[in-house]
Amino acid sequence: MKKFTILDHELVPKHVLLTKEEKRELLERLAIRPDQLPWIRASDPVAKLIGAKPGDIVKIIRKSPTAGESIAYRFVVP
Amino acid sequence: MPQVKGEVKVIFAPSKKIKGITFGLLSPDAIRKMSVGSIITPDTYEEDGTPIDTGPMSLRLGTIDPTQKCKTCGNRVGQCPGHFGHIELAKPVVHVGFVKVIHQLLDATCQKCGRLLIAEEEIAKMRQMMKERPRLWSILKPKVVPKVVKKAMKTMECPHCGEEQSKVKLERPTTFYEKTKTGERRITPDVIRARLEKIPDEDYEVMGFNPKLSRPEWMVLTVLPVPPVTVRPSITLETGLRSEDDLTHKVVDIIRINERLKEQIDMGAPMAIIEELWDLLQYHVTTYFDNEVSGVPPARHRSGRVLRTLAQRLKGKEGRFRSSLSGKRVDFSARTVISPDPNLSINEVGVPVDVAKTLTVPEKVTPWNIDELRELVIRGPYEHPGANYIVRPDGRRIDLRYVKDRKVVADVLAPGYIVERHVRDGDVALFNRQPSLHRMSIMAHKVRVLPYKTFRLNLCVCPPYNADFDGDEMNLHVPQSEEARAEALTLMLVEQQILSPRYGGPIIGGTQDYILGAYLLSHKTTTLEREEVERLLFMCGKTDIPRPVILKPKELWTGKQVISALLPQGLNYTLKASSCRKCRECTKSECPHDAYVVVSNGELVAGLIDKKSIGAGEPESLFHRIVKDFGIAAGSWFLDNALKLFLNYAFMHGFSMSIDDKRLPEEAIKEIEDALKKAEDKVSRLIEKYKRRELEQLPVKTLEETLETMIHEVLSNARDEVGKIAAKYLKPTSRALIMARSGSRGSILNLTQMAAAVGQQTVRGERILRGYFERALPHFKKGDLGAIARGFVYSSFKKGLSPLEFFFHAMGGREGLVDTAVRTSQSGYMQRRLINALQDLHVEYDGTVRTADDKVVQLKYGEDGVDPSKSDHGKAVNIAKTIEKVLGVAALE
Numbered sequence: 001m002k003k004f005t006i007l008d009h010e011l012v013p014k015h016v017l018l019t020k021e022e023k024r025e026l027l028e029r030l031a032i033r034p035d036q037l038p039w040i041r042a043s044d045p046v047a048k049l050i051g052a053k054p055g056d057i058v059k060i061i062r063k064s065p066t067a068g069e070s071i072a073y074r075f076v077v078p
Numbered sequence: 079m080p081q082v083k084g085e086v087k088v089i090f091a092p093s094k095k096i097k098g099i100t101f102g103l104l105s106p107d108a109i110r111k112m113s114v115g116s117i118i119t120p121d122t123y124e125e126d127g128t129p130i131d132t133g134p135m136s137l138r139l140g141t142i143d144p145t146q147k148c149k150t151c152g153n154r155v156g157q158c159p160g161h162f163g164h165i166e167l168a169k170p171v172v173h174v175g176f177v178k179v180i181h182q183l184l185d186a187t188c189q190k191c192g193r194l195l196i197a198e199e200e201i202a203k204m205r206q207m208m209k210e211r212p213r214l215w216s217i218l219k220p221k222v223v224p225k226v227v228k229k230a231m232k233t234m235e236c237p238h239c240g241e242e243q244s245k246v247k248l249e250r251p252t253t254f255y256e257k258t259k260t261g262e263r264r265i266t267p268d269v270i271r272a273r274l275e276k277i278p279d280e281d282y283e284v285m286g287f288n289p290k291l292s293r294p295e296w297m298v299l300t301v302l303p304v305p306p307v308t309v310r311p312s313i314t315l316e317t318g319l320r321s322e323d324d325l326t327h328k329v330v331d332i333i334r335i336n337e338r339l340k341e342q343i344d345m346g347a348p349m350a351i352i353e354e355l356w357d358l359l360q361y362h363v364t365t366y367f368d369n370e371v372s373g374v375p376p377a378r379h380r381s382g383r384v385l386r387t388l389a390q391r392l393k394g395k396e397g398r399f400r401s402s403l404s405g406k407r408v409d410f411s412a413r414t415v416i417s418p419d420p421n422l423s424i425n426e427v428g429v430p431v432d433v434a435k436t437l438t439v440p441e442k443v444t445p446w447n448i449d450e451l452r453e454l455v456i457r458g459p460y461e462h463p464g465a466n467y468i469v470r471p472d473g474r475r476i477d478l479r480y481v482k483d484r485k486v487v488a489d490v491l492a493p494g495y496i497v498e499r500h501v502r503d504g505d506v507a508l509f510n511r512q513p514s515l516h517r518m519s520i521m522a523h524k525v526r527v528l529p530y531k532t533f534r535l536n537l538c539v540c541p542p543y544n545a546d547f548d549g550d551e552m553n554l555h556v557p558q559s560e561e562a563r564a565e566a567l568t569l570m571l572v573e574q575q576i577l578s579p580r581y582g583g584p585i586i587g588g589t590q591d592y593i594l595g596a597y598l599l600s601h602k603t604t605t606l607e608r609e610e611v612e613r614l615l616f617m618c619g620k621t622d623i624p625r626p627v628i629l630k631p632k633e634l635w636t637g638k639q640v641i642s643a644l645l646p647q648g649l650n651y652t653l654k655a656s657s658c659r660k661c662r663e664c665t666k667s668e669c670p671h672d673a674y675v676v677v678s679n680g681e682l683v684a685g686l687i688d689k690k691s692i693g694a695g696e697p698e699s700l701f702h703r704i705v706k707d708f709g710i711a712a713g714s715w716f717l718d719n720a721l722k723l724f725l726n727y728a729f730m731h732g733f734s735m736s737i738d739d740k741r742l743p744e745e746a747i748k749e750i751e752d753a754l755k756k757a758e759d760k761v762s763r764l765i766e767k768y769k770r771r772e773l774e775q776l777p778v779k780t781l782e783e784t785l786e787t788m789i790h791e792v793l794s795n796a797r798d799e800v801g802k803i804a805a806k807y808l809k810p811t812s813r814a815l816i817m818a819r820s821g822s823r824g825s826i827l828n829l830t831q832m833a834a835a836v837g838q839q840t841v842r843g844e845r846i847l848r849g850y851f852e853r854a855l856p857h858f859k860k861g862d863l864g865a866i867a868r869g870f871v872y873s874s875f876k877k878g879l880s881p882l883e884f885f886f887h888a889m890g891g892r893e894g895l896v897d898t899a900v901r902t903s904q905s906g907y908m909q910r911r912l913i914n915a916l917q918d919l920h921v922e923y924d925g926t927v928r929t930a931d932d933k934v935v936q937l938k939y940g941e942d943g944v945d946p947s948k949s950d951h952g953k954a955v956n957i958a959k960t961i962e963k964v965l966g967v968a969a970l971e
């Protein structure tokens with residue numbers, strides 16, 4: 001039997017964990033502290049699946065009706 | 079540090095920046111400390127009218143009497159800030175605002191030792207985090223604290239001293255009970271206070287409080303501050319009688335009961351009497367804070383009026399926040415009824431002379447304007463281009479109404495003076511109509527001073543304001559500084575707002591008669607004589623008349639030629655007009671109804687100009703193209719001139735509608751009757767089938783619902799068909815039809831309802847079934863499912879409705895009215911909340927959308943960074959139109 005994961009669902013956008021380097025680069029580019037990004041719970045089903053821990057930043061790539069593809073970042077909180 | 083810059087000494091005052099505000103509770107000590115004295119007398123004035131020194135109107139609490147000096151600070155009315163007093167309560171009372179917190183605290187802590195009912199180790203763990211990782215704690219706090227408190231409230235045995243706990247019950251508003259094995263026992267405020275005192279600071283912190291700002295026992299009052307008289311001034315009525323503020327009344331009540339209670343306690347009165355007075359004191363203190371607590375009868379004035387106490391001063395629409403802080407009143411503003419004036423520019427507003435003589439603009443006197451300003455001063459406040467005030471360089475104002483010889487004042491005028499002159503033609507003013515739902519609800523206009531008493535505006539700006547002239551009033555504000563004027567002119571001027579940020583399209587544009595005029599003028603049968611063409615074009619400032627298309631026997635021009643003269647050179651454009659009949663296959667420029675507009679290099683080659691071309695709020699219209707490709711100036715020229723021409727052509731042509739416009743020939747009426755009969759038969763066949771249970775059930779629907787849906791479908795098809803018949807037989811010269819086709823007013827649906835049949839009436843989207851048991855009206859049989867019994871109206875408005883049909887129509891109509899009333903109030907509330915939530919969002923220079931404290935909301939505005947008002951109906955680029963523009967119209971043919 002094939003195991004089901006919510007990541008395969010078409011309404012779940014792609015979530016990517018940022019590396020330390022990418023994280024630093026992003027925060028520098030936006031000139032912000034990590035908590036000034038929107039938050040996502042570590043207990044969020046997708047965050048759990050990709051192994052996000054508090055303090056991490058998740059990059060979300062989703063389909064957008066206006067831009068085709070849009071990027072958002074979430075700061076992982078407990 | 080003083081710095082010398084030339085002659086002027088600039089002093090930089092030491093300044094401090096506010097980092098934050100904390101709110102806390104006043105401790106009894108703090109209340110006594112800020113008080114100037116105890117207030118113990120429940121009376122305001124002596125017989126001779128002097129305030130009683132120990133009463134609530136004491137002169138020590140400040141003064142509101144211009145003849146008196148404050149006994150505390152020695153200042154007079156404007157200077158004295160007012161001072162607090164206090165009342166020592168004979169017995170403690172609960173503060174209504176904190177009963178919920180008190181309840182939680184009592185339930186979560188031990189009755190004996192006062193500790194939080196959580197294991198020691200757990201408390202220590204949290205305290206450690208608090209100390210070592212305060213940032214993390216501040217994030218976790220809102221989530222952890224409620225959990226901890228909830229857990230503590232459930233614990234029934236103290237983990238610290240082992241004492242068994244009993245549940246505390248709160249009986250609103252302010253009474254607490256304890257559930258013991260023997261039954262319920264009341265806990266009085268002094269017991270509550272004693273228990274709260276026992277809670278240690280350490281445990282209090284774990285529950286999310288800051289003991290430096292609030293100790294729990296402070297929520298039970300032992301001392302009550304008496305506010306300064308300046309916040310509760312008394313009013314002297316015309317009769318000479320003094321009327322006290324509601325708060326003063328309440329303070330008097332509290333003092334009176336407090337003193338009585340004190341006496342009884344001192345006398346050693348029985349507990350029952352004391353408790354009664356104690357409860358009364360609790361009542362007065364409660365209503366003093368909030369006179370709308372549920373479960374408490376509101377305190378009333380002797381006249382029976384409900385008192386407005388502290389909470390009422392702050393709460394709601396008339397409260398301090400919404401009325402005094404968010405809603406301010408302003409000077410330099412005017413309000414009156416509006417009326418139309420198509421001869422004004424869209425950027426103008428007509429201002430009545432009377433208003434112009436009251437509103438002023440401060441103008442600095444310079445060598446270049448001194449002569450002109452002298453003239454204005456001499457003309458004075460009562461004649462129009464005049465002046466009302468002069469401000470001397472020392473800041474003194476001279477009111478020109480009281481100057482005997484204005485010539486003398488005019489002579490002393492010199493650079494450095496300021497003249498507050500009347501508003502005059504060309505001044506900038508902000509014009510507004512409520513409800514101010516979007517940016518375009520306040521726009522800058524240039525003033526045109528006009529006779530009569532109404533504000534006047536060009537009809538093209540009605541759509542953004544949502545204004546009509548059935549008695550609407552609007553507001554006018556006159557900016558007073560150079561910066562404000564510059565800002566208004568560059569950002570808010572009407573022509574800057576033609577393209578709406580709501581969607582990519584012009585929100586300002588033609589309506590009603592403008593569209594009708596354009597339609598009639600662009601009609602292929604319209605021909606004009608020289609005089610008419612000249613009259614029309616001259617009013618737009620066009621002096622070169624095109625060559626007539628017909629020379630003999632008379633020079634004649636087509637309407638399209640006139641319109642072409644108004645279009646900018648180089649405009650290439652095609653669109654389907656509003657009058658398009660949606661033919662199965664569009665023949666484009668060959669359209670037999672002339673409903674395909676073709677503009678080639680500024681020449682209107684084919685097509686009727688109607689709503690789709692020049693209407694307000696029509697994206698991708700001819701007018702939108704002009705604004706986008708030729709700029710705002712061209713757009714505003716088009717509105718001021720071309721649309722005026724269309725309107726004047728409508729005047730020239732003349733247009734009136736009559737009942738005959740809806741008259742159908744005999745055969746049409748016959749055909750309509752047949753169609754309706756057929757539908758009726760179909761309905762009764764469906765009902766038969768349903769009764770025989772032969773009806774095929776639709777998925778996810780019951781049999782009854784299936785029948786309803788099918789009947790609904792049959793009847794609405796019938797009305798559509800009837801509409802088509804009516805449209806077919808209506809004379810093409812029918813004025814109503816012309817209005818509907820051009821989109822200037824009314825729709826084909828309105829027409830069919832007038833000419834053929836009104837159709838099905840609905841309530842809540844269903845055929846009408848309400849009023850009686852299993853029937854809508856007693857005129858029908860119970861369970862009658864037929865068309866007539868369930869609100870189908872066979873008659874037309876022209877023919878008139880039968881009494882039963884009329885009743886059904888009224889039912890449907892009322893629902894519409896109720897809906898709009900409910901919708902406006904609901905959407906108004908939603909709008910308020912949205913605006914409050916979103917007001918500080920802004921786009922940073924890096925393109926990100928951020929909140930006031932620089933939190934990121936979007937990485938790019940709208941995810942694509944497109945300004946909707948500069949977009950093509952929401953899209954960043956419109957490829958089809960771009961190709962058309964580059965290659966010219968011919969390429970698309």
Ligand SMILES: [Mg+2]
Nearest residue numbers: 546547548550
């Ligand atoms: Mg109105």
Ligand SMILES: [Zn+2]
Nearest residue numbers: 140148151158
């Ligand atoms: Zn004072």
Ligand SMILES: [Zn+2]
Nearest residue numbers: 188191236239
């Ligand atoms: Zn205990």
Ligand SMILES: [Zn+2]
Nearest residue numbers: 659661669673
């Ligand atoms: Zn067509």
